Amino acid sequence: MTPLGWDFAEAGFHESLRHSLALMGFPPFQGKWFALFDGYVYGNESAVKLFLGARRFPFRTEVELRALLPRARDAYGWVFELPAAWARDLDRFLLGVGRLSAESAPGPDPRDHWARVLRIERLGREYFRPNIAISITHGLLHRSLFQALALFFPVPEAKSLYDRLTRVCDTKTSAVNAELFALARAARADPALRARLAEIPSRALLSRGELDAWPAFASAFARFVEDHAHRESDPDPYQPTWGDAPWVVMAGSRAHPASRRVRCSASVRWRTFRASRMPPSSWPALRTRRGHPSSTPRRRSSPSRAARSRTAP
Numbered sequence: 001m002t003p004l005g006w007d008f009a010e011a012g013f014h015e016s017l018r019h020s021l022a023l024m025g026f027p028p029f030q031g032k033w034f035a036l037f038d039g040y041v042y043g044n045e046s047a048v049k050l051f052l053g054a055r056r057f058p059f060r061t062e063v064e065l066r067a068l069l070p071r072a073r074d075a076y077g078w079v080f081e082l083p084a085a086w087a088r089d090l091d092r093f094l095l096g097v098g099r100l101s102a103e104s105a106p107g108p109d110p111r112d113h114w115a116r117v118l119r120i121e122r123l124g125r126e127y128f129r130p131n132i133a134i135s136i137t138h139g140l141l142h143r144s145l146f147q148a149l150a151l152f153f154p155v156p157e158a159k160s161l162y163d164r165l166t167r168v169c170d171t172k173t174s175a176v177n178a179e180l181f182a183l184a185r186a187a188r189a190d191p192a193l194r195a196r197l198a199e200i201p202s203r204a205l206l207s208r209g210e211l212d213a214w215p216a217f218a219s220a221f222a223r224f225v226e227d228h229a230h231r232e233s234d235p236d237p238y239q240p241t242w243g244d245a246p247w248v249v250m251a252g253s254r255a256h257p258a259s260r261r262v263r264c265s266a267s268v269r270w271r272t273f274r275a276s277r278m279p280p281s282s283w284p285a286l287r288t289r290r291g292h293p294s295s296t297p298r299r300r301s302s303p304s305r306a307a308r309s310r311t312a313p
Contacts, residue, residue, distance in 0.1 A: 005237050009235070012124070012128055017132050020132035021133075026051070057076070059148075082130060183224060202250035202251045230243065
């Protein structure tokens with residue numbers, strides 16, 4: 001990451017941290033979550049453990065869980081409000097992006113260019129403000145879901161249910177990945193196209209107009225780039241977005257796995273719903289004789305591991 005990119009990232013992150021902790025009713029954090037030392041970015045391990053590693057909803061038994069539910073909305077209001085607030089602010093953000101996109105190019109004065117950069121940065125920073133609260137809440141909900149399942153099912157079955165219940169994620173990133181998967185699958189379905197993609201580097205392939213021989217795929221690829229032109233593979237402002245570097249998207253579609261997408265089965269959702277509405281004496285009867293198909297719980301990287309990456313000179 002370049003120094004300019006780091007300056008923007010550091011300021012935006014810590015503003016989001018202050019806003020997010022206040023939003024959740026957490027005490028303020030004194031110091032920096034990330035800091036730059038001798039060209040390297042380090043994360044504060046103690047802060048990660050304190051705010052991300054140990055947070056749980058306060059229940060350890062079924063009785064405590066049932067007692068928590070009536071007061072959950074008052075005690076953890078931000079959990080319920082964040083999704084609606086994020087969706088509302090998304091509209092505001094997109095309208096702001098539209099206004100900035102409609103601006104005329106600045107003149108020769110560098111100050112005009114810098115003022116435009118600051119307007120863009122301000123819009124993104126305001127939209128990012130609740131992002132850390134969203135991330136912390138995401139982790140809190142996932143840990144609490146497993147904790148609740150472990151109350152009602154043996155731990156091996158709870159792990160399997162948790163893994164299968166959380167495989168479906170209706171986020172924007174998952175939707176984009178699904179579209180990228182569809183592109184990769186379409187390319188692999190055509191032997192001639194697949195061979196051509198393997199022979200020529202992505203940038204040369206696009207510059208030569210090689211995709212014109214496959215108009216259906218070329219159209220789908222162009223639509224994908226147009227829809228997601230603002231996204232990027234590297235957040236540094238010196239790196240181009242997908243719209244400016246479509247060969248990055250092409251390379252991504254080549255590398256995308258061709259395996260089938262896994263979805264949480266309706267039977268798992270139904271059994272979990274039934275378990276939530278039946279007395280504990282009935283739960284063992286819900287288990288099939290064969291049990292659930294084996295499923296390996298997801299491996300999670302240690303939250304205490306320090307983030308460390310080299311910045312550009």
